Amino acid sequence: MEEVDKIIIDSLKHLECDISDDIQSLKQFDADMVVAAISICLEAVTPGITFPKKLPPSMSSRLNIASNLAQHIKDLGFKGDMGYQTILYCNEVEVRRVLMFLIERLPRETIKTIPIEQTGYVPRIVKIIEENIKDSLRQMWIPSSLLSSGVREYDGGYLVNSQGNSCPLQTENLNIPDLKNENEDITIIIPELKHYWIHNLPDVTKQCSSRKLIPSLLFKDNEFSENSSLSGAIKKQSQNVIVDEIQSNVKISLLPEDVKNSKKVIVEENVEKSKENKIVDLLNQLEDVKSKYVTLHEVIKNNELQLSQLRIMKHEEQEVLKDTLSKVKLKTKTLAVINKEENMAKLKNIVEIASDRLVELANQWNEVQTPLLDEYRSLQNTLTTEETKLQEEQLKLSNIKETHKKLIEDLREKSILEQSLTQNEIQKDAKHDETARKAYKLLAALRDECSCILKAVNDLGLAERESRNLQEQIETEKSKDFAVKLDRVCSDLEQIQKETQLLLT
Incomplete structure (x- = not known):
């Protein structure tokens, strides 16, 4: 083994x-x-x-x-x-x-x-993700309500225990070269600015930490976008308000005290009114933009529906065009064949060539067939002669078997007659001679003892065979290691009980 x-x-x-x-x-x-x-x-x-x-x-x-x-x-x-x-x-x-x-x-x-291991950051991450998914699929499934951070039904809703795994979206302003300038042509770039972008401006990865890189590239700060007209208008209005306040403060500082107080009140009221009016105007503008957006969205939907219908119609028309083109090709071919004598002559030549080819193939087949037929006939003749020889030999063997059976029967009859004659002679001698009688008795006793010995030998052989079978069964049972298996089963049962207790708790 x-x-x-x-x-x-x-x-x-x-x-x-x-x-x-x-x-x-x-x-x-x-x-x-x-x-x-x-x-x-x-x-x-x-x-x-x-x-x-x-x-x-x-x-x-x-x-x-x-x-x-x-x-x-x-x-x-x-x-x-x-x-x-x-x-x-x-x-x-x-x-x-x-x-x-x-x-x-x-x-x-x-x-x-042997699979070729791909080098690089992304293939390694994909491999790690695949291994983690496989490990999670091999693990035992536990209901969510039994987990410490699972989902539970509570008061008509669902309660989720979070361990604070979420993190805030933190971004930074990145200095990225921008060619889209409204007031200047895109093709015109200042050489100094280009030199600054190439040699002095740091890379995007060096302008912020790795944790804030992707959010900073995807999103701006938690303010309005710089390209938004609303944010620009708010910034401009705030700057104008600040300038107006500064001018009014300068003018008030040159006036006497009583006039200053009255002027301050008037200026503050005017500033508040101007702010409110500007906010109202901005809100109205925002509503107008929203309404325009809604109308444009509906127009886009209608155009998409019309486009899909037009595509379907185009596909159907293309199918019809394909069918008509195939029909036209077939008709042109048929028209080219009909009413042309050259095509008829070509077809006749093809038919004649095919007939000549058939004749040549028939002649070749006859040349190949004739020797094969002769060989087949000769083999049939030899087969018939061999069959006749086999039949003759079978008859001879059957005759020999019959004679053999007759000889065996004659010998059996002769042996029976010899046994009966010898017994008669022994009995006659035993009647007249005492020594012959004793010898006959001893021979009968010896025959009985020999039969007993043979029976005992056969019983001993059967017992030895049974003992060998039992020994083989014992060895096979020993090789199965039932004790070790029982120990393993007991340990597995204890593990199952522990797992069930953990699930219950």
């Missing part, structure tokens, strides 16, 4: 199974190694299906994986006892039988292509 184990381990290593050099026999295989070996063999036998290479810590998922592998092995035609217990609580004999079955089912040229 050591040679068989070496062959199995060598074939598994050729399939790129992770087996260390210290393992020399199947006794050293544990459940994880058995699952990995069976999964790799099944993937080689049934390409396109992936199987897990490791057992998860949860017992329910272990049972599911083991039963799935056992079912696939049964589907391949395995006739032995196969179940999840064969994989989880395996012994040497069962593992050897299963792996030999799978290795026999492997294709002749099993070439496992």
Whole structure:
């Protein structure tokens, strides 16, 4: 069995199974190694299906994986006892039988292509995401209400316990070269500005931290956009208000005290009224813009509907055009064939050439056929002669068998007559001679004892055979390691009880 184990381990290593050099026999295989070996063999036998290479810590998922592998092995035609217990609580004999079955089912040229690992930041992130998703799918599913940060029904709604995983959107103003200037032509660029952009302006990645880079590129600060007309109007109005306030303050400072107080009140009232009027105007402008946006949105929807209808009509017209073009081509071909003597002459030439070709092929076939027919006839003649010879030999053998049977019957009758004659002679001698009588009695007793001895020898042989069978059964039962299996089952039961208690708590 050591040679068989070496062959199995060598074939598994050729399939790129992770087996260390210290393992020399199947006794050293544990459940994880058995699952990995069976999964790799099944993937080689049934390409396109992936199987897990490791057992998860949860017992329910272990049972599911083991039963799935056992079912696939049964589907391949395995006739032995196969179940999840064969994989989880395996012994040497069962593992050897299963792996030999799978290795026999492997294709002749099993070439496992080594995947080329892509280098780079994005492929590594994608690989990590795939591995995390696979690990999460292998884990046992737990309802959301049992998790510490799950969702629970509470007072007609849903309660979510958040652990503060969200982070605020923090942005910074980035200095990016902008060619879109309303007052200047795009093609005209100041050389000094271009030199500043190329040599002095830092990169976008260096203008802020890595955490704020993507939000800063996607969004502006938590203010209005600089391109917005509303924000520009508000800034201009605020600047004008500040200038007016400064001018009024300067004028008031040159007046006497009484006039100053009255002027201050009047100026403040005028400023407030102007602010209110400007805000009202801006709100009216905003409403007008909103109404224009709504109307434009409706117009766009109507135009999209009309465009879709036009596309459908265009597609239908194209189909009709294709059909008409095919019909026109067919009619042009038929018109080209009809009413032309050249085409008729060409067709006649083609028919004559085909007939000549058929005659040539018939002659060639006759040349090939005649020697084959002669050979066939000669073989038939030889076959008939051989059949006649065989029939004659069969008749001779049957005659020999009959004579042999007659000779055997004659010899049997002669032996019976000789036995009866010898018994009669012995009995006659025993009547007249005492020594002959004693010898006859001793011969009869010896015959009885010999029959008893033969019977005892046969019984002894049967007993030895039964003892050998029992020893083989004992050895097979010992090789199954029921004690080790029972220990594993007990430990798995304890683990299942712990998992159920965790779920209940």
